[in-house]
Amino acid sequence: xxxxxxxxxxxxxxxxxxxxxxxxxxxxxxxxxxxxxxxxxxxxxxxxxxxxxxxxxxxxxxxxxxxxxxxxxxxxxxxxxxxxxxxxxxxxxxxxxxxxxxxxxxxxxxxxxxxxxxxxxxxxxxxxxxxxxxxxxxxxxxxxxxxxxxxxxxxxxxxxxxxxxxxxxxxxxxxxxxxxxxxxxxxxxxxxxxxxxxxxxxxxxxxxxxxxxxxxxxxxxxxxxxxxxxxxxxxxxxxxxxxxxxxxxxxxxxxxxxxxxxxxxxxxxxxxxxxxxxxxxxxxxxxxxxxxxxxxxxxxxxxxxxxxxxxxxxxxxxxxxxxxxxxxxxxxxxxxxxx
Amino acid sequence: xxxxxxxxxxxxxxxxxxxxxxxxxxxxxxxxxxxxxxxxxxxxxxxxxxxxxxxxxxxxxxxxxxxxxxxxxxxxxxxxxxxxxxxxxxxxxxxxxxxxxxxxxxxxxxxxxxxxxxxxxxxxxxxxxxxxxxxxxxxxxxxxxxxxxxxxxxxxxxxxxxxxxxxxxxxxxxxxxxxxxxxxxxxxxxxxxxxxxxxxxxxxxxxxxxxxxxxxxxxxxxxxxxxxxxxxxxxxxxxxxxxxxxxxxxxxxxxxxxxxxxxxxxxxxxxxxxxxxxxxxxxxxxxxxxx
Ligand SMILES: Cc1cc2nc3c(=O)[nH]c(=O)nc-3n(C[C@H](O)[C@H](O)[C@H](O)COP(=O)(O)OP(=O)(O)OC[C@H]3O[C@@H](n4cnc5c(N)ncnc54)[C@H](O)[C@@H]3O)c2cc1C
Ligand SMILES: Cc1cc2nc3c(=O)[nH]c(=O)nc-3n(C[C@H](O)[C@H](O)[C@H](O)COP(=O)(O)OP(=O)(O)OC[C@H]3O[C@@H](n4cnc5c(N)ncnc54)[C@H](O)[C@@H]3O)c2cc1C
Numbered sequence: 157x158x159x160x161x162x163x164x165x166x167x168x169x170x171x172x173x174x175x176x177x178x179x180x181x182x183x184x185x186x187x188x189x190x191x192x193x194x195x196x197x198x199x200x201x202x203x204x205x206x207x208x209x210x211x212x213x214x215x216x217x218x219x220x221x222x223x224x225x226x227x228x229x230x231x232x233x234x235x236x237x238x239x240x241x242x243x244x245x246x247x248x249x250x251x252x253x254x255x256x257x258x259x260x261x262x263x264x265x266x267x268x269x270x271x272x273x274x275x276x277x278x279x280x281x282x283x284x285x286x287x288x289x290x291x292x293x294x295x296x297x298x299x300x301x302x303x304x305x306x307x308x309x310x311x312x313x314x315x316x317x318x319x320x321x322x323x324x325x326x327x328x329x330x331x332x333x334x335x336x337x338x339x340x341x342x343x344x345x346x347x348x349x350x351x352x353x354x355x356x357x358x359x360x361x362x363x364x365x366x367x368x369x370x371x372x373x374x375x376x377x378x379x380x381x382x383x384x385x386x387x388x389x390x391x392x393x394x395x396x397x398x399x400x401x402x403x404x405x406x407x408x409x410x411x412x413x414x415x416x417x418x419x420x421x422x423x424x425x426x427x428x429x430x431x432x433x434x435x436x437x438x439x440x441x442x443x444x445x446x447x448x449x450x451x452x453x454x455x456x457x458x459x460x461x462x463x464x465x466x467x468x469x470x471x472x473x474x475x476x477x478x479x480x481x482x483x484x485x486x487x488x489x490x491x492x493x494x495x
Numbered sequence: 496x497x498x499x500x501x502x503x504x505x506x507x508x509x510x511x512x513x514x515x516x517x518x519x520x521x522x523x524x525x526x527x528x529x530x531x532x533x534x535x536x537x538x539x540x541x542x543x544x545x546x547x548x549x550x551x552x553x554x555x556x557x558x559x560x561x562x563x564x565x566x567x568x569x570x571x572x573x574x575x576x577x578x579x580x581x582x583x584x585x586x587x588x589x590x591x592x593x594x595x596x597x598x599x600x601x602x603x604x605x606x607x608x609x610x611x612x613x614x615x616x617x618x619x620x621x622x623x624x625x626x627x628x629x630x631x632x633x634x635x636x637x638x639x640x641x642x643x644x645x646x647x648x649x650x651x652x653x654x655x656x657x658x659x660x661x662x663x664x665x666x667x668x669x670x671x672x673x674x675x676x677x678x679x680x681x682x683x684x685x686x687x688x689x690x691x692x693x694x695x696x697x698x699x700x701x702x703x704x705x706x707x708x709x710x711x712x713x714x715x716x717x718x719x720x721x722x723x724x725x726x727x728x729x730x731x732x733x734x735x736x737x738x739x740x741x742x743x744x745x746x747x748x749x750x751x752x753x754x755x756x757x758x759x760x761x762x763x764x765x766x767x768x769x770x771x772x773x774x775x776x777x778x779x780x781x782x783x784x785x786x
Pocket of ligand 1: 271272273274301303304308310312504505506507535537538541560561562563593594595596598602616617618619620621622623624625626627628629630747749752
């Protein structure tokens with residue numbers, strides 16, 4: 157049976173979070189399909205990279221190591237992936253819906269004429285009966301994704317072309333090591349066979365990539381503010397509350413757009429997805445794109461002056477009130493009752 | 496100084512950002528009729544980048560290519576109002592049901608026919624399909640280089656362009672040769688407004704199909720003013736392999752579509768009164784949710 161394949165993104169010698177999450181998902185799909193999980197790492201100085209990747213249950217890791225392959229560039233990475241996929245013929249290929257994956261994925265899918273489904277929120281194996289052709293397809297990848305600004309959820313399939321390709325955002329899947337001593341093999345690719353010199357036409361003149369110090373995804377409590385916070389100053393109330401509760405501050409896009417806080421705190425369809433124990437939505441209306449990033453939180457508190465705000469429908473506690481009044485009281489009564 | 500031939504790829508999309516209560520029908524499906532059809536937001540950022548190059552390099556041309564139903568001629572008119580030199584509407588039932596690959600194939604074949612292109616500028620992403628795949632796929636179809644997430648053109652000199660890219664956690668400045676496809680981010684400058692003079696000049700710009708519905712008294716105007724004719728290309732105007740078009744040419748198929756419906760929880764509704772907030776905090780502490 158053909159393999160499930162994961163493209164591993166590498167920055168500074170580290171495998172990206174999203175790739176680790178996809179390796180975990182890839183492993184469980186491979187188990188279900190009873191096939192191998194394969195992966196590729198493209199970059200420079202990758203001697204130790206196998207230690208980070210194979211424990212996710214990778215049976216074969218292909219490594220393309222060359223000075224010119226780091227940082228990521230479209231054409232050489234595309235050439236390697238396309239040529240390797242032609243040789244290995246995976247049935248499924250997964251990439252991050254990241255700056256890199258969304259640059260690479262469509263290019264690879266076009267070169268191979270295989271469909272690509274963007275931003276999947278769930279990947280499931282299932283069958284499909286095509287009435288027109290009177291044909292049954294077994295073990296297809298159901299690629300489930302929001303579209304139409306998050307107002308609909310579509311299940312996309314790729315009946316005839318291989319690989320079935322999908323991208324997934326960071327934070328959507330959970331990462332989990334299969335076995336720290338997993339036995340997988342490493343295959344070093346002869347890079348010159350996969351790329352041509354004309355692939356290196358882009359000169360990278362300057363590059364600033366910051367590793368986010370924030371860990372909103374891992375926070376047990378997220379205190380998120382929306383446009384209803386009213387100002388950057390009022391956002392300080394959120395930092396205070398997050399601080400006493402031991403959580404992180406998140407935000408809606410409207411709050412980020414208004415300059416109340418940085419984009420890296422944005423939660424939702426175009427931000428991070430979180431599933432904390434407790435999510436406190438302060439002055440957030442709860443539009444679908446925001447809910448997409450937080451509705452799996454174990455408990456939700458909504459603080460809103462509008463009793464009809466959509467967020468209230470998914471909240472465990474609805475506080476009808478002004479954030480400027482409610483948040484200080486929450487701090488006060490938390491302190492009073494935990495002493 | 497060199498002049499550049501620039502094509503902007505622009506899509507007409509339903510305004511999915513303002514899906515209000517009336518946008519959902521009683522049966523739970525989307526009521527497209529109440530969603531206005533708009534110029535895809537990031538395609539306006541793309542158009543602005545094109546117009547800036549034209550400002551800097553007189554003699555350059557900016558044309559818009561849009562694929563869609565007849566009413567997508569609005570996109571070309573909107574472009575004309577804001578400073579584009581013209582555009583082409585690619586419209587045919589043969590393109591219906593295209594996924595991003597079939598879309599890119601059709602756009603690519605039209606671009607080949609337009610020919611002699613220095614720069615193709617697309618938006619990063621359309622707000623209905625939400626895939627951000629068409630730009631890179633058009634580039635691949637044409638065998639061109641792609642530079643995604645462009646925020647600013649820093650320098651254009653001879654046959655080389657230097658641009659700043661906005662990545663999810665940083666920025667990158669790259670220099671590369673023309674021709675190429677760029678996709679432009681929403682963080683790039685907004686598009687200039689319509690120009691009042693151009694609005695007067697082009698408000699009667701029409702496609703052949705639109706003209707056929709028009710009062711005949713006007714036909715002389717379109718003969719005298721060729722710039723008012725918006726070219727309309729069907730599948731017969733471009734060279735295509737039918738097996739790569741529309742639904743047949745689309746490897747991905749939509750199996751099912753579900754509307755997102757709010758499932759109401761049993762919530763406790765409280766006010767901002769001190770005792771109610773204190774009770775809630777105590778409940779949360781006792782359930783080990785906090786503390
Ligand atoms: C529910 C649903 C889910 C879908 N999911 C997928 C999927 O996962 N994978 C897939 O391959 N297809 C998918 N499709 C099909 C896809 O929406 C269409 O192919 C669409 O025409 C192009 O994709 P997009 O809207 O995502 O454009 P994007 O790729 O987001 O557009 C990027 C840029 O390309 C240019 N562009 C795009 N379309 C045109 C056009 N018609 N004319 C001119 N310029 C254009 C614009 O500059 C635009 O900013 C889906 C469709 C539906 C209804
Ligand atoms: C393609 C796409 C992707 C998107 N991605 C995201 C995303 O990732 N994340 C995201 O968040 N959004 C996203 N959005 C935007 C989303 O549609 C909404 O516009 C946004 O979430 C609204 O933010 P908000 O709730 O803070 O603002 P608003 O909708 O303006 O809501 C403000 C709320 O505050 C309340 N309020 C006002 N004053 C007070 C007060 N003093 N005390 C208490 N309550 C008060 C109001 O009643 C209201 O409910 C996306 C949109 C699109 C089209």
